[in-house]
Amino acid sequence: MPELPEVETTRQGLAPHLEGQRLNRIIVRQRRLRWPVPDDLSTKLDQSRLLRISRRAKYLLFHFETGVMLVHLGMSGSLRIVSNNNEAGKHDHIDFIFGNRQTILRLTDPRRFGTVLWLGKAPDTHPLLNKLGPEPLDDAFTGNGLYRRSRNRTIAVKQFIMDQTIVTGIGNIYANEALFKAGIRPTRAAGKISPQRYQKLVQAIKITLRAAIRQGGTTLRDFVGGDGRPGYFKQQLNVYGRSGLPCPNCGAPLREIKQSGRTTIFCAHCQR
DNA sequence: CAAGACTCCTGTCAGC
DNA sequence: TGCTGACAGGAGTCTT
Numbered sequence: 435m436p437e438l439p440e441v442e443t444t445r446q447g448l449a450p451h452l453e454g455q456r457l458n459r460i461i462v463r464q465r466r467l468r469w470p471v472p473d474d475l476s477t478k479l480d481q482s483r484l485l486r487i488s489r490r491a492k493y494l495l496f497h498f499e500t501g502v503m504l505v506h507l508g509m510s511g512s513l514r515i516v517s518n519n520n521e522a523g524k525h526d527h528i529d530f531i532f533g534n535r536q537t538i539l540r541l542t543d544p545r546r547f548g549t550v551l552w553l554g555k556a557p558d559t560h561p562l563l564n565k566l567g568p569e570p571l572d573d574a575f576t577g578n579g580l581y582r583r584s585r586n587r588t589i590a591v592k593q594f595i596m597d598q599t600i601v602t603g604i605g606n607i608y609a610n611e612a613l614f615k616a617g618i619r620p621t622r623a624a625g626k627i628s629p630q631r632y633q634k635l636v637q638a639i640k641i642t643l644r645a646a647i648r649q650g651g652t653t654l655r656d657f658v659g660g661d662g663r664p665g666y667f668k669q670q671l672n673v674y675g676r677s678g679l680p681c682p683n684c685g686a687p688l689r690e691i692k693q694s695g696r697t698t699i700f701c702a703h704c705q706r
Numbered sequence: 707c708a709a710g711a712c713t714c715c716t717g718t719c720a721g722c
Numbered sequence: 723t724g725c726t727g728a729c730a731g732g733a734g735t736c737t738t
Contacts, residue, residue: 436731436732437731437732440731466715467714468714468732468733468734492732492733506732506733507731507732508714508715508731508732508733509715509730509731509732509733510715510716510717510730510731510732525716543715544715544716544717545714545715545716545717545730545732546714546715546716547714547715547732547733548732562734587708588708588709589708589709593709596732598732598733605731605732606730606731606732607731608731674731694709694710694711695710695711695712696730697729697730
């Protein structure tokens with residue numbers, strides 16, 4: 435489920451439980467994720483204190499005294515605090531056991547597209563991190579910047595904003611939503627959009643992501659409390675998952691197409 | 707370099 | 723009820 439808002443609400447939910455705590459041990463039940471979980475992860479982390487959890491793009495960075503551990507949740511991953519009598523299920527691949535009171539951070543990931551890697555002391559130079567574009571909620575992410583990067587690009591604007599080297603954190607849902615809000619047709623060539631419209635798109639992205647983070651925040655207490663209540667992702671989505679239903683703006687039926695194998699939903703009347 | 711296809715894996719759901 | 727195929731919130735890697 436994780437696009438930027440999910441990852442950020444996960445970070446915000448976990449940080450108060452874990453920051454400052456010492457890691458006791460790790461239980462790795464399944465090391466075959468996107469890449470194999472490093473053999474020596476346990477050694478690297480042994481009795482190390484977790485200083486803080488940060489986020490870059492859709493990556494969570496766990497800053498330990500001994501170095502940085504990177505976690506990506508892929509398509510289906512989640513991290514939760516679970517109680518110590520909670521039996522591990524089929525897809526509960528790793529437990530990180532913290533502190534004297536045995537706080538357990540559990541990684542669950544049915545599809546195993548997620549990632550757990552050790553980056554050591556110089557995380558920023560890692561290939562997964564060193565080519566990333568700006569954070570969408572930073573001031574450094576501007577309409578002008580997007581406009582400049584888009585010149586001579588024939589790629590569709592939707593794929594353009596999902597490219598993590600252009601701007602980070604935007605996945606399929608929020609790409610659809612932001613383009614709807616900005617009134618831009620997802621298939622339009624990135625290189626043929628005016629600076630003014632990129633300005634509008636950047637605002638739409640920021641507003642959409644902030645709203646989603648706020649909503650994630652309200653449900654996160656349940657999330658971290660570990661009861662895993664369903665219905666967690668109910669959001670006010672304007673287009674995603676609403677193919678054929680009326681456009682919230684004009685009432686025309688929303689159209690569905692494929693772009694690079696991903697579902698795109700848009701209003702042919704409002705988005706041009 | 708850019709763009710598109712392919713790939714990893716499992717759960718869910720529509721259709722028969 | 724059971725089977726089959728399509729599809730799902732990601733993104734690195736390979737091919738053209």
